[in-house]
Amino acid sequence: MAKLFKYICILFLVFVIVVLGLVVTAIESYPTVITHSGEQVNEAESVKKLMKQLSDSVKNRTHKQTINISQDQLNSLVGFAQRAHGQLNAQVSITSHSTSILASYLLPNNPIGQYLNIDILLLPGPGIKVSHVKLGSVKVPGNLALSTLVYLANWYTSSDIASQFVRQVESLAMSERQIQLSVLPLAQFLKELNDVKQGVGGSNDEEMRLRTAYYLKQLSLLDVGKRLSPQSLSEYIAVVFRLAKNRSNYETAPKENEAAIMALAIYAGHHRFANLVGDVQPKKAKVAMPNAKPTLAYRKDLNQHFIFSAAIKILSEQGLSIAIGEFKELMDRSDDGSGYSFVDLAADFAGVEFAIAATSSASAISLQNILAESADEGLFFPNIQDLPEGLSKNEFNRKFTEVDSPEYLKMVQSINQRIANLPIHQAR
Structure with a gap:
């Protein structure tokens, strides 16, 4: 029993050291992206077209949908997020080969570093293809990062709604400054999403x-x-x-x-x-x-x-x-x-x-x-x-x-x- 307890303590200590090492490696002294939210939201009126597409996709939930999302629309939404939460800076860049999402988050004062820098690269093709996710200098394979995120979302909602969301995406096509998102009929997904919302979205007070x-x-x-x-x-x-x-x-x-x-x-x-x-x-x-x-x-x-x-x-x-x-x-x-x-x-x-x-x-x-x-x-x-x-x-x-x-x-x-x-x- 004493040996077992000793091994458990050693494993726990190793785990803590590894986690702390990853945290220290991920946090950096300088941001990788600096943006001006006032400039980003200057194209905010373009988001109305995106909102219309999303509304139409909900109305036509029994059919496949194609949603076109522009770089200006995404950066306007990023600018909105930055104005709501000033510690965030982010930028989206879309080419015919990939979509790059860069973000820098200003952390509270600490002895390790000031910024958590995030680099996500999406690729065109069937489903959602993530090339990689970088947290500072720590690079995580895309498949591992996506599956981890899906697992955590499912765990938080006590459902498999995140897995269903990933399955809803039929393909991502990319051209200069635009993504074309093809999604399967949303009827069943929206029904189950509403059930999840009733379970976790309401007040517990x-x-x-x-x-x-x-x-x-x-x-x-x-x-x-x-x-x-x-x-x-x-x-x-x-x-x-x-x-x-x-x-x-x-x-x-x-x-x-x-x-x-x-x-x-x-x-x-x-x-x-x-x-x-x-x-x-x-x-x-x-x-x-x-x-x-x-x-x-x-x-x-x-x-x-x-x-x-x-x-x-x-x-x-x-x-x-x-x-x-x-x-x-x-x-x-x-x-x-x-x-x-x-x-x-x-x-x-x-x-x-x-x-x-x-x-x-x-x-x-x-x-x-x-x-x-x-x-x-x-x-x-x-x-x-x-x-x-x-x-x-x-x-x-x-x-x-x-x-x-x-x-x-x-x-x-x-x-x-x-x-x-x-x-x-x-x-x-």
């Missing part, structure tokens, strides 16, 4: 679900929601935060506010937000919603920008919420889009800051006190007068050059200052 269900039920009973004409979102916010105030103490106020925002997102935004919380609808097989979608500044679209961003902030990082709103506006610069709108962006930013103030222990109760007293949009939504909107790409470039230019940042600073001056943020 039963208290959050019960709180949200309470506020959603109260919203569904409001007379203001039964009116046929659109009402201001402030009418709903005043009621729901009055209820939150009555149910809260210092410790529970952030959680009550969090649930109130999610209930508002489900009721006044889109019922599918409920999928991320759990079974919260007051009546089985019936969606709780007002007869007319609420407005902000007399506009329905601003209500959605605001409440969607607040809910996304609750469910994710602040950077992701802001990046989603900004990227959506960049996509809208296309010929068939509504144009870049700093008004929409102000609503996005306001929603994020609203959620931050509501869920911070330092301001949760003061926010309840302010909102419970009055149904006034000016308490939480900024003045949008003189903010440019409806800008085509040419107009945007003429006035602001690009994202992150001094002119652009000045406009963003103006929006942030308007939001900071709102009454709900003065008490923070």
